[in-house]
Amino acid sequence: MAKVSPLAFGAALAIALLVSVTVAVTIGPANIRFDEVWRSIASHVGFGVSPLTELRDGIVWQLRMPRVLTAAAVGAGLALSGAVMQAITRNPLADPYLLGLSSGAALGAVSVLLLGAAVLLPFAAFLGALLALALTLLLAGSLGAITPSRTVLAGIAVSALASAITSFVIFWSVTGDSYREVLSWLLGSLSGARWPAVAITMTAIIVIGIPVMLTGRLLDSFAFGDVQAASLGVNVSATRWGLLAASALVTGAMVSVSGAIGFVGLILPHAVRLIVGPSHRALLPLSALLGAVFLVWADTLARTVFDPREIPVGIVTAMIGAPLFAVLLTRRKSST
Amino acid sequence: MSLFSRTAFIAGVSVLSLAGCATGAAPAPSPDAQPETIQLSNCGVAVSFDEAPERVITIKSSTTELLLALGLGDRIIGTAFHDGPVPDEWAAEASGLTSIAERVPSQEAVLDREPDFIFGGWESNFSADGAGERADLEALGIHTFVAPSACQSAEQPPKLSFDDVFSDIETVASIFRVDASALLTEQAAQLAAIDANGDSRTALWFSSGSDTPYVGAGIGAPQLLLDTVGLNNLAADIDATWAPYNWEAVVDADPDFIVLVDADWNSADKKIGILEANPATANLSAVKAGRYLVVPFAASEAGVRSVDAAASLSAQIAELDG
Numbered sequence: 293m294a295k296v297s298p299l300a301f302g303a304a305l306a307i308a309l310l311v312s313v314t315v316a317v318t319i320g321p322a323n324i325r326f327d328e329v330w331r332s333i334a335s336h337v338g339f340g341v342s343p344l345t346e347l348r349d350g351i352v353w354q355l356r357m358p359r360v361l362t363a364a365a366v367g368a369g370l371a372l373s374g375a376v377m378q379a380i381t382r383n384p385l386a387d388p389y390l391l392g393l394s395s396g397a398a399l400g401a402v403s404v405l406l407l408g409a410a411v412l413l414p415f416a417a418f419l420g421a422l423l424a425l426a427l428t429l430l431l432a433g434s435l436g437a438i439t440p441s442r443t444v445l446a447g448i449a450v451s452a453l454a455s456a457i458t459s460f461v462i463f464w465s466v467t468g469d470s471y472r473e474v475l476s477w478l479l480g481s482l483s484g485a486r487w488p489a490v491a492i493t494m495t496a497i498i499v500i501g502i503p504v505m506l507t508g509r510l511l512d513s514f515a516f517g518d519v520q521a522a523s524l525g526v527n528v529s530a531t532r533w534g535l536l537a538a539s540a541l542v543t544g545a546m547v548s549v550s551g552a553i554g555f556v557g558l559i560l561p562h563a564v565r566l567i568v569g570p571s572h573r574a575l576l577p578l579s580a581l582l583g584a585v586f587l588v589w590a591d592t593l594a595r596t597v598f599d600p601r602e603i604p605v606g607i608v609t610a611m612i613g614a615p616l617f618a619v620l621l622t623r624r625k626s627s628t
Numbered sequence: 629m630s631l632f633s634r635t636a637f638i639a640g641v642s643v644l645s646l647a648g649c650a651t652g653a654a655p656a657p658s659p660d661a662q663p664e665t666i667q668l669s670n671c672g673v674a675v676s677f678d679e680a681p682e683r684v685i686t687i688k689s690s691t692t693e694l695l696l697a698l699g700l701g702d703r704i705i706g707t708a709f710h711d712g713p714v715p716d717e718w719a720a721e722a723s724g725l726t727s728i729a730e731r732v733p734s735q736e737a738v739l740d741r742e743p744d745f746i747f748g749g750w751e752s753n754f755s756a757d758g759a760g761e762r763a764d765l766e767a768l769g770i771h772t773f774v775a776p777s778a779c780q781s782a783e784q785p786p787k788l789s790f791d792d793v794f795s796d797i798e799t800v801a802s803i804f805r806v807d808a809s810a811l812l813t814e815q816a817a818q819l820a821a822i823d824a825n826g827d828s829r830t831a832l833w834f835s836s837g838s839d840t841p842y843v844g845a846g847i848g849a850p851q852l853l854l855d856t857v858g859l860n861n862l863a864a865d866i867d868a869t870w871a872p873y874n875w876e877a878v879v880d881a882d883p884d885f886i887v888l889v890d891a892d893w894n895s896a897d898k899k900i901g902i903l904e905a906n907p908a909t910a911n912l913s914a915v916k917a918g919r920y921l922v923v924p925f926a927a928s929e930a931g932v933r934s935v936d937a938a939a940s941l942s943a944q945i946a947e948l949d950g
Contacts, residue, residue: 322880347911351879354908476840476872483875484839486907595874601866602840602874 296567298574305581312588313364317356319592321599324348333357354486362485362549363591363605364584365493367556369546371583372501373539374557375564375576379511380532380539381429383440384620387558388421388543391443392450394554396424397540397547398478399454399461406465406474414492418544424450425540480553480606482591489549496545497580504538505580508573511535515570553606555613556583562620666802671751671774672782673762680805681745681771685728685738687759688749689714689926690775690933694797695747696721697932698806706741708733708759709749711925712892715933735760738770745771747800749929751780773803777849777930780869787847788869790819790856793934815935819856822938825945826858829884831921832914833861835870835928836894838902841878844887845871849930853923856938857945859885879908885945886914891925919948 318329328343332352335342342349374387381391388394400420404413431446432439462474476483510531513521518528546553561579568574587605590612594605667676684703686692689711695704696718706728714722728737738746738759746765748754751774754762762772776796777788785792794812801808831854833844844850844861848869854861862881863873886903888896900920903909914920921944927937 321874321877347879347882347913350908350911351876354906355876355879481839595876599874599877601872603872 295569298568298571298578301564301568302574302578302581305578305585309364309581309585309588312585313360316360316363316588316592317352319596320351320356321596322348322351324352329356358487358490359482359485359591359595360588362489362493363482363587365490365497366482366546366550366553367583367585367587367590368497368580369493369501369542369583370553370556371560371579371586372504372576373543373546375561375572375579376504376507376511376535376539377557378561379514379572379575380535381440381443382514382517383443384562385440385444385558387555388539388547389552389554389557390451391447392424392428392454393421393540393543394547394552395451395454395458396427397421397544398552399424399458400544401548401551402458402461402474402478406461414496414545414548416544417548418541420454421540421544421547422537424454425536429536476604477551479604480551480609481594481604482550483595483602483604485549492545493549496542500538500542500545501580504535504542505576507531507535508571508576511572511576515572551604551606553587553609555609555617556587559613559616559620560586563616668773668799668803669783670772670776671779673772675766675771675773677771677803681803683741683743684745684747685733685741685743685759686747686749687732687753688775688929690749690929690931691747692722692725693718693926694775694800694932695804697811698797698801698804698808700804700806701725703804705743706733706738708737709753710892712890713924714926715936732758734758735764738765739768743770745773745803748772748774749931750774750778773800775929775931784869785847788849788852788930790852790934793852793930796930797932811932815932818939819935822856822935822942823946824856824858825942825949826854826860826885828858828860830862830881831859831885831887832878832881832883833863833887833889834899834903835889836899837872838906841873841875842870843873844928845869845873849928849934850887852930853928853934853938853941854887857942859941859945875906875909879912882912883914885919885921885948886912887921887923887941889925889928890922894925896920896922921945921948 318326324344329352331340332342332344332349334340336353344352370388377386377388377391378384397417397420400416401413404416428443428446428450431449432443435442510526513524513526522528560583561575564575564578564582568578590608591605594608595602665676665678682703683705684695685706685708686695686704687708692704692707693714695701701721704725707725708727708729709731710727728741732753746759748759753759754772754774765772776783776799777785777792794815797812798808833850833854834841835844836842843863845863845866845868846861847867851861851864862878862883863871888899890896903915909915921941923937923941927933
């Protein structure tokens with residue numbers, strides 16, 4: 293299959309992201325015209341006066357804009373984490389969701405939310421993600437050489453445990469019908485995304501995500517095994533744990549805002565590989581871009597298809613992702 | 629509107645019962661008065677009662693309060709899932725009741741009391757991880773009944789009316805072989821006196837939720853109460869009793885009033901906090917002007933407090949209108 297030039301694909305994705313954000317903020321239950329939306333946004337960054345009433349201006353600037361930007365950041369972060377984890381563990385099935393990071397992060401976040409532990413939410417989610425990842429890898433390692441299937445099995449075990457503890461915490465502390473809120477968040481939802489969520493997720497992308505995106509060359513050296521990587525002068529152990537911790541940190545930041553959204557980290561890096569090939573120098577930034585575009589549209593679907601009701605975006609990503617995952621599995625079968 | 633025919637009917641009943649009183653033959657409820665078996669279909673489940681239940685467990689405030697209103701407090705051997713304060717008129721009697729569970733009781737907690745009847749406010753109260761499946765309980769000789777207006781799986785009222793609410797009360801009264809006409813006469817009179825002073829202004833029925841608001845939709849008790857006081861429900865077009873909604877649609881509609889449901893476990897004040905903390909909803913005119921209408925949770929579900937809840941909404945609107 294002819295591969296597309298990474299540069300051309302990257303440029304196309306960057307334009308697609310720009311267009312997606314531009315269009316997505318103009319879509320919603322409230323009937324606000326395209327030009328009104330953008331004049332309102334312009335007014336907030338210092339150009340002109342918003343044509344909308346204060347209230348309708350709030351729809352654009354307090355509800356839609358932060359939500360669309362958060363969707364882009366979360367999508368980018370999850371897809372990037374997935375790509376990095378797939379490379380580090382040399383496991384095409386690795387992603388924050390399957391390896392238990394998301395469940396661990398959710399456990400950390402739920403503990404803070406419901407038990408009122410005195411830790412910042414993203415930090416608790418990070419600790420949960422890191423702990424779950426460490427457990428998964430230790431468990432996979434203790435079963436023998438770390439293979440993809442062992443890692444996934446260990447991830448399932450850790451994920452199940454973290455989910456059980458999360459369920460217990462919820463069952464124990466939730467009152468009345470507030471389970472509904474927690475449930476929506478556990479399924480992965482961006483409905484609560486406001487500007488603080490934008491700040492958290494964008495900071496994670498800029499401070500951790502972008503440096504990670506630049507490690508493609510290092511990850512390429514991992515592709516042929518630890519010995520090969522070491523012979524190229526890479527400090528294998530430090531790089532592996534450093535990058536895994538970075539993935540956990542990014543995942544934690546995203547989960548603390550959106551809950552556990554599945555399949556973004558798993559599917560999108562594969563899609564990028566199909567299009568531009570396996571080189572990580574291109575794979576990491578392109579996965580992040582594609583993840584951003586994907587989640588912006590998945591969330592737009594989640595908040596508009598059943599207008600004026602909305603559904604958790606995690607349902608949308610799973611409905612699209614699970615069939616793609618199945619296709620991926622059958623392709624693997626035919627290629628081995 | 630069918631409300632009028634119902635009111636007229638109730639008025640007719642009251643005349644008859646008044647006439648009965650005049651002759652000195654006060655209608656004394658007794659198990660012998662209606663010896664025949666009462667057979668009903670309840671949320672699609674066939675139930676039959678050969679005699680009036682004697683040992684009753686109620687789940688949810690709405691069911692407890694209905695029995696108290698019918699003068700059946702002495703039949704209640706246990707209550708569960710208390711939603712909020714009991715109105716003053718029944719408070720003294722309610723204080724003597726035993727609560728067997730803070731939320732939905734487990735099967736064993738229920739069986740331990742040896743009830744002959746369990747009256748649930750929600751269909752979901754009867755499940756294996758709750759009070760038990762209805763068929764299993766029936767096999768043990770324990771009759772079950774769900775407040776008919778709360779039926780979801782079958783026989784859900786297409787759009788709840790006060791006819792339904794009153795007929796539910798009559799049905800429960802018939803199971804216990806007591807006469808509900810005095811209570812219904814009083815309720816019909818109170819209902820007829822309610823001023824529909826909403827004047828077609830708009831309202832959001834904010835039940836719970838923060839990121840995604842959970843609101844009263846188009847066919848349940850919230851819609852009925854809003855209709856009764858002349859308010860237009862923002863979520864009237866959604867064919868559900870309650871439904872998850874969307875803040876953008878709320879902000880877009882900028883409702884004149886916001887109805888806040890006040891529960892022990894999710895207070896009206898907490899909801900005001902949520903509305904004020906979200907920069908988009910903080911600008912709603914109802915939030916800025918504090919045009920909130922508060923409904924106690926137990927009165928927000930169809931039942932013996934529905935009329936009172938509507939009257940209270942109307943009074944609160946009048947107060948806000950000054």
